[in-house]
Each structure stands twice: as C-alpha cells, then as structure tokens.
Amino acid sequence: MIPEFENFKGFKIKNIPKDEPLAPGHRACQGCGEVLALRMVMKALGKNVIVCNATGCMEIITSPYPHTAWRVPWIHIAFENAAAVASGVEAGRKALRRKGRIPKKHVDIMAVGGDGATGDIGLQWLSGALERGHDFLYVCLDNEAYMNTGVQRSGCTPYGAMTTTSPPGKKSFGQVTWKKDLPAIAVAHNIPYVATASPAYFLDLMNKVKKAALVKGPAYVHIYSPCPTGWGSAGERSIEFSKLAVDTKVFPLYEVIEGRYIISRKIKKPKPVTDYLKGQRRFRHLGEDHISYIQKRVDADYEKLVKLSEMV
Amino acid sequence: MANRIGVEVSIAIANAVKLANVDLVAAYPITPQTHIVEHLSELVANGELDAEYVPVESEHAAMSCCCGSSAAGARTFTSSSSQGLSLMSEILYPAAAMRFPIVMVVANRAMSAPISIWNDHQDIMVQRDVGWIQTFAENGQEAVDLTLHAFRVAEDRRVTLPMMVNIDGFTLSHVIEPMEMMSQEEADAYLPPFKPRYRLDPRKPVTMGPVGMPEVYTEAKVAHSEAIKKSKKVILQGWKEFADMFGRHYNLVETYRSEGAEVLLVTMGSISETAMTAIDKMRDEGQSVGLVRIRLWRPFPGPEFRKVAGKAKVLAVVDRCLPPGALCGPVGAELRSLFYKIPGSPKIFSFVAGLGGRDVRVEHFEEMVDKARAFAKRRPKELYDVIGVREK
Numbered sequence: 001m002i003p004e005f006e007n008f009k010g011f012k013i014k015n016i017p018k019d020e021p022l023a024p025g026h027r028a029c030q031g032c033g034e035v036l037a038l039r040m041v042m043k044a045l046g047k048n049v050i051v052c053n054a055t056g057c058m059e060i061i062t063s064p065y066p067h068t069a070w071r072v073p074w075i076h077i078a079f080e081n082a083a084a085v086a087s088g089v090e091a092g093r094k095a096l097r098r099k100g101r102i103p104k105k106h107v108d109i110m111a112v113g114g115d116g117a118t119g120d121i122g123l124q125w126l127s128g129a130l131e132r133g134h135d136f137l138y139v140c141l142d143n144e145a146y147m148n149t150g151v152q153r154s155g156c157t158p159y160g161a162m163t164t165t166s167p168p169g170k171k172s173f174g175q176v177t178w179k180k181d182l183p184a185i186a187v188a189h190n191i192p193y194v195a196t197a198s199p200a201y202f203l204d205l206m207n208k209v210k211k212a213a214l215v216k217g218p219a220y221v222h223i224y225s226p227c228p229t230g231w232g233s234a235g236e237r238s239i240e241f242s243k244l245a246v247d248t249k250v251f252p253l254y255e256v257i258e259g260r261y262i263i264s265r266k267i268k269k270p271k272p273v274t275d276y277l278k279g280q281r282r283f284r285h286l287g288e289d290h291i292s293y294i295q296k297r298v299d300a301d302y303e304k305l306v307k308l309s310e311m312v
Numbered sequence: 313m314a315n316r317i318g319v320e321v322s323i324a325i326a327n328a329v330k331l332a333n334v335d336l337v338a339a340y341p342i343t344p345q346t347h348i349v350e351h352l353s354e355l356v357a358n359g360e361l362d363a364e365y366v367p368v369e370s371e372h373a374a375m376s377c378c379c380g381s382s383a384a385g386a387r388t389f390t391s392s393s394s395q396g397l398s399l400m401s402e403i404l405y406p407a408a409a410m411r412f413p414i415v416m417v418v419a420n421r422a423m424s425a426p427i428s429i430w431n432d433h434q435d436i437m438v439q440r441d442v443g444w445i446q447t448f449a450e451n452g453q454e455a456v457d458l459t460l461h462a463f464r465v466a467e468d469r470r471v472t473l474p475m476m477v478n479i480d481g482f483t484l485s486h487v488i489e490p491m492e493m494m495s496q497e498e499a500d501a502y503l504p505p506f507k508p509r510y511r512l513d514p515r516k517p518v519t520m521g522p523v524g525m526p527e528v529y530t531e532a533k534v535a536h537s538e539a540i541k542k543s544k545k546v547i548l549q550g551w552k553e554f555a556d557m558f559g560r561h562y563n564l565v566e567t568y569r570s571e572g573a574e575v576l577l578v579t580m581g582s583i584s585e586t587a588m589t590a591i592d593k594m595r596d597e598g599q600s601v602g603l604v605r606i607r608l609w610r611p612f613p614g615p616e617f618r619k620v621a622g623k624a625k626v627l628a629v630v631d632r633c634l635p636p637g638a639l640c641g642p643v644g645a646e647l648r649s650l651f652y653k654i655p656g657s658p659k660i661f662s663f664v665a666g667l668g669g670r671d672v673r674v675e676h677f678e679e680m681v682d683k684a685r686a687f688a689k690r691r692p693k694e695l696y697d698v699i700g701v702r703e704k
Contacts, residue, residue, distance in 0.1 A: 049514065063521075064523045064525055072514060073512040073513055073517045074518075075379075075512060075521055076520070077376060077521055078376070078402060078406065081372065081376035084368065084372075084377045085380035086380060087366060087368070087376075087380060088366070088376065088377035088378060088381035089381065089383065092380065095336055095364045096386055098362065099335070101385070102385070124370060124373070125369070125372075128370070131369075
C-alpha cells in the first residue's frame, strides 16, 4: 500500500474545506459540470499548489486579463503541453529546493486539461511526463469533445455522439469510434495512482484528487465533466447525468493503485444506457441498433473492469 | 586568465553553461546540437553541475519544460537545431512574451526536405520573429562568451527575455578550438544569481499566461517589442563588463578592413572567418573591399549598422537561407529596409550561399563581390543570386 495514504482520513461532508482556491465569478456556462469538478479538485488540493493549465474552456473562463479566478499560482502556456510545463515546474523547484533557494516544504503541482488537451493533442506530453516520474498529478476534465472551439469530436467523444465534426447524416450516425480509454493509457505507464471520478460523487472525487496529490511520483485522475452547451443537455441536469453515467456503467468509477484495480462504486443493478442517452441532444438521432451496440459494449467494458479488479 | 586549451566547441559551451550554474536543462537530442546536451547530462551525472537534467520526449516538450522551470524561478538552459527548433516554435512565442529568461544555444542546421544535418541558417530565420534576443557567434571562443553573456542579459530585470546564441552546426559545434575558459569565481563575478521578479509560489500567487482580449493584446505586444529594443543597452553593457573582466571585446556589429571600402561583404556566423581571408586576398590585389559582421540579429542594430556600412557603395550580403518566393534573403531584406530612401546609401544585393552544408570558399566571396559590383552598374532582374548552384 502507498505509505502517503496512511495518514489521510478522507474528506467527509463535515470537513469539506471552506477555502475556494478557484474563485467564483469566472465565465463558465450555466450548469457547466467541468468547472464544478474543477472547483472540487481545488477544494481538495487547497492553496499549497501550483496549477499548470492547458488551453481550453477552464483556462479561458478563469483568466481573461486583468481578471483571474485563481487564488493559487497558475500558469498557462499552450494547448498540448501542460504536463511538460508541470515537469519543468516540478524539476526546477526540485533543483531550487536542493540548492536552498526556496523553502523545503512540499508544494503540490497539478497539470490540468480537457480530453483533447490530454488524450489527443497532448498525449505525447502526458506520456513523457508520466514516464519520467515527475512528482505531480494530472487531472483530465473530460467533457467528451472540443467544447471551447465549438463542439468538435475528440478521441474521447463517445460512440454515436453528434458533434460539429461528427454530424449524423444520411451516411453517418455521428461519432463512429469508441471512446479512447485514457485511464488505461495512464495505467500502462506503471505510475502509482490512477483514478476516475465524477462530480456527482464529489467526496469520492475529492478523496481521489487528494490521494493523487499525496502519492509520490506521477498520478492521473480522469474526471467526467458534463457540458450542457456541447451535449445539448439541460444545465440543471449536469449532476443527474454524472450520476446516470456511473449508474449505467457508461463511466465507471475506479482506482488503480500500484497497478491494482479497485472499483469505487460497484454497479449491481445497472440502469439501461437509454436512461443516460435520452435527454442529451447529442444522442437523440441514435436508433435501436446503435443503442443496443452501445449497451453491449458498455457491459463488456464493465465486465473487463470487474475482471481486472479481481486480479490480485 | 587561464591558458588557451584545445576543446570541442560544444563541450566548451556546456562548460560555460555549467559555469552559469544553471538549475535545469531540458533537451531533446538532434544533430548537431547533441554534444552540448550530452556533456551537460554527463556533468549532472557526475555531480559537477548541481542541476536537474530533464530528458524530455521532444523539443516542444523541452521548451514547455523550460517555461515551467523558468516560471518557477530556476535558471534554465536548452539547445536545439533545425527540425527540433521548428517543432518547439509554438512555445518560443509564449516563452518570450511571458518574459522567461531562458537561454538556448542553437546549432544552426538546414531544414528538411531533403533532410540535411548540415549547416545553414534556414532554421533560425524561420524563428526570426519569435521575440527572442538572437546573437550569432563567429568562433568557439565567441560561442562560449556569448553563452555566459546571454544569461546575464536575459535575466537582467531591465530585459527579462529569452536569448538564443546561434552557432553554425558542425563548422562550429564539432570543431576543436583553442579557447580560454574563465574560472568559476570569474563567472560568478560576471553573472549575478537569478532573481526573478515573479515566480510560481503559493506564498504569493500569480496568474501567468492569461487570456488577452482585444483591449489588451496590442499593448502586450508593444510592451514586448519595446522591451527587446531596449535590451540593446544591457547587451552592450554586458559586453563592456565582459571586456573589462576578460579582455575580449564584443560589439553589435564587427568590421574587418571596412574603412573606406567601396564594397562591403555582410556576414553572420562562422562563415565570416573565410570571408576575412577573402578580404585579405582582395585587399592585397588592391580592391576596395571590407567586411561587416552582424553579431546581434534581434533586436537588429540598425543605427550601428548604418554607422559602419552607410558610406559603402555596395553591400554584398551573404544569406544562408533561401526563402522560396521571397524578394531576397532575410538579411538582405532587413538591410534593404534599413537603408530605404536614405540618400547616398549603398546598393544592396543578397547572395544565397552555403545551404545545407555546401562549402563557401574564398573564391565564392570573390564572386559575390564581383557580382555585386556588376549589379550596382546594371540592376539585375532578381534582388538575390544563388552562389555555386550547379546547372544540371
């Protein structure tokens, strides 16, 4: 087991930090699940952190100069390279600490980006930083498309979803590929901690983020982030969809600690995927055949996860 | 001052970086830059240099990592070439605009295709406008001196900009040259510790790299442009104190037998040494020729160049870069705009030479001077001429 976790008792409703390192007053859309997830991430991390943000919705909405929503040190350089920037912050600080030029006290370093910044354009930078073993956490806020540029498909867009570059039409049913499994890619780097989280299960999310920060070496947390604007879903239903994604097994919650899979929330009586798909405009064109394909693959993926969790 | 000892220029540059006591080196291997970063890696491995060596997975990551490191307040170095420099290009812009005083040695090399590992200046000319201070070294000693100088200028609070030292790939990077190295004490006396104005620190949070709305973007760009223009003073001051300490003098532009010359060759980088030999030969033959060498490329030292070259009749500008479809090479174009509509100013012709490692010999410089004279009498169709190109 990871020694850094021993003294961590976990967040509970009663001890949720009052601090808001990410201030209100930013420019996110109504009902944005991503900024809600980010707020919880920041609550879990507190103020002793340096944030390296990839270009994307979260960067845009929090930093229109001369305003900033960040009460912690924050840096944004470009779209694809947050992990490499975090590598530099981490390694640079390591040298400065060793040379006595900054205090010895540990400071968490987080790189954060959307699904495109993490798994498409930024995959190489993420891989490099994970492989080199920098002591940092990477948080992917996955809203399943390029929302900031107007809802184009990404490798994380789910099968069948309508985006502006995967439009359904006479010869298309939307996104033709299955969602890229980014947590599995992170796991393949043999890093000590990987987890998935959902803003619907916010204590679980905060605990995972905190563990990712506590662990020595690289950690990766993949967070489901509903986007009412891009998904065509009602803003007030973001948390509902977050919950449904878990309960239908579409987005299972789990941890991978030193290679061992632990399912955080076992779904004994799953709801049908239709419960999740309906109410989101991006899926409304899907016919029975596609929905039943999605159901089959979701079940199979979950089964695989269960098998992995049974391996010791 | 130490004795002159023979050492490979890349190794000497790495030793200069060590003397600068850098905190972090992030680099990705590319010929002909490799010997510099290999040696730095070795110095770190042996404990001779107390720094983090981050073996990143690409040049883009190298520059990204350098930005993070510099933002954290660490003295930061990298080195690259050619394709690698182009790959990191996207991040060269924010590195400069966000005012990170990173130092980079560029071992200049041709751009693909066809792929070529050999020297010219096409790689750096593509990056001309990224907002970094850019110098060109003529020889190994200069490369070493400019590297140490670069840290001092870049980190000066009046400047706070990244700086590139260009050295010709192979013709400088891989040759062994007798050089004087300063001692650690001397280097420390010349280069004060890095004290950034801002750094990423939870005790004093700052937001770096925010969104620039149209209301502020222009001002941000103008501030950057003004800062790089003003750096000239600090660059000169850095060289003056360098001369006082080490006895080696550097200027924004250098001249060789240029007094009263009708025709001036204009060069950058190591090719200048061959050009001097050519000047000697032509002068011996009674020709009125001289040489001007540009050391500082960005910010361009306009008034200083005009002062040393303004009285010549013809400038034969050597461009180590052929931009397809352009009116002439980049150095030629720069000088043409410098002298535009100034009465009595020299006629300017660009000679593209030495692409992809093609040798530029004494006779080629003679050819350029002859052609420039002829062009001055009868204006050619093109503003540039490619030297030494085979017909078939």
